[in-house]
Amino acid sequence: MEMIAGVAIPFFAVLLCGYLARHLKILDESGVRGLNAFVFWFALPALLFWKVSESPFERLSDPSFYLVYEGGTLFLYAAVFLAMRWGLRRTRAESAIVAIGASWGNVGYMGVPLLLAAYGTDQALPAVIATALDSIVMQTLTVILIESGGGDRRTGILGVARGLASNPLILAVLAGFVVAALDLELPATLVGFLSILGPAAGPGALFALGATLTGGLGLRRDYGMAAGMIGAKLLVLPLLVFVILQFIPLPPRLVEPTLITAALPTAASVFVLAQRYNVLERPVALVVFASHLLGIATLTGLLVILQF
Template sequence: MNALINVVLPIFGIILTGYLAGRLEVLGRDSAAALNRFVFYFAVPPALFIATARAPIDKIFNWPFIGAFVGGSMLTLPIALVVGRFWFRHDVATLSIAGLAAVFGNVFTMGLPLLLTAYGPDGALPSIVAALSITLLLICGAIAVLEGARATEPSALRLAVQLAGTILRNPLVISPLLGILFAITALPLPKVASNYLDLMAAAVAPAALFALGLSLIDSKLTGNATEVIWLTALKVIANPALTFALVTYVFVLDPLWSQAAIILSAMPIGANPYVIAQQYNVHVETVSSAVVVSTGMSLVTLSLLMIWLGVG
């Protein structure tokens, strides 16, 4: 019960505060977009850089953790693809979006603040390693499939350029990679720069959660209700269950990292699947609804999970 009171309720309390600020029109509708941009470009990158730059390099390349977290997603993905193809009759492009939604959790704007609240500064690194792993693997994979599906004459070179451009434009990928460079080379960080980055990073948890709540104002429940429920169940129930099996029976991890792998696997569907769905105009309504429903459902599933793990 302490986990629910001390960790989960404050997290969802800030999300609710953001939602009410928008619903009561204390902040205008443009505020959500502005605050999301602040989080994406100015708050999260310093947090990712600082956490990786200061971490021992063996902690960054925690292969058992990566294996457990990514492995849980890779075991969930075929289930989503098989059901999507033979039950929902999706084509290749739609399958890629549905599959991405089933395994890409909100590890940045929700997972990172939650683990920071639960474990303090030690909770940052698992979130970063998990986010970097699935971003490089799943986002690049989904874009490659979508580009290949819509190209009349698929070009390996064009796909490679597209993927490289996507990665190089993403501050959430570049910032931890720069941090890893600092960790490997042991480059000193001037005190003034360190203090500046620490101040910016401190805004991540409240700003990201508040922005998430504010952004729910314009979300609408449309699309295939059956598939929305199915994708939600895959993400917040099946994914963490499979990760738990890997943590328990396959990989050896210390308690914090093993709990972090399970908790991060239980995150609701993140915003990136929706952004990509919009960009390619594929399965937009269903993915949008799944983001909202899974976020609401995670209040229950994460509460039960945190209580079961004894976190907080």
């Protein structure tokens, strides 16, 4: 509990700063959107490019880890998307945001430090690789679904292609994947630039998320949806990964870290996407906040179970 709380409490502290800034009128609505624009267009692309480009390509292309971790997340993503789209009759964009909120964990800012503290450098690899895989697969899929969702956006292959080509997160991930595939070494000056700009993505997104929590959290019908997202992320996804592991084994030293990675709370990056596309912003903010609060208990319980 103490180890997990040590990772989670700074998360809530930054979130509280954003809440107070908005509540005390230090930051207005346009300021919140400006901060989120900085994260979306500059800080988060820098972070994604940096992390993906430095990931070992043999791990990025490892079919076993794809099938175990990303297979579980994609299965859950598809199930949630179809339930929202055809069961609850929500829009394609809303369904995609709920699906990624139920399946994209905070692997970068919580998973990596948690696994480092619990298992050491070598066994923290699942969280590092999951950062790249989720960015490449889940984020790209979500943007495609939103961009092709109609409304006042151009639909069709050309419209979707234009949307993807203008999305800095997708471009950053693709560029990082190419660098990793070619095994290129980034210049020291570029690494220095990325190491300054990239880490601003986490606190920036959390600060904006905290500011969003000062208002209402959306329609009452969204509360049940938010609870379902939290349950899916904290309980269903690790159970899915556990079941898949019974059929597709990983090296024993990576089994426990992979399960913990699957059980992480919803990433703040989901809120960045929600606000960028003006889709379920406040419910997603609630999900990110509450999943981290509840995640302290669920992750502690999982760590205790894995000790036996």
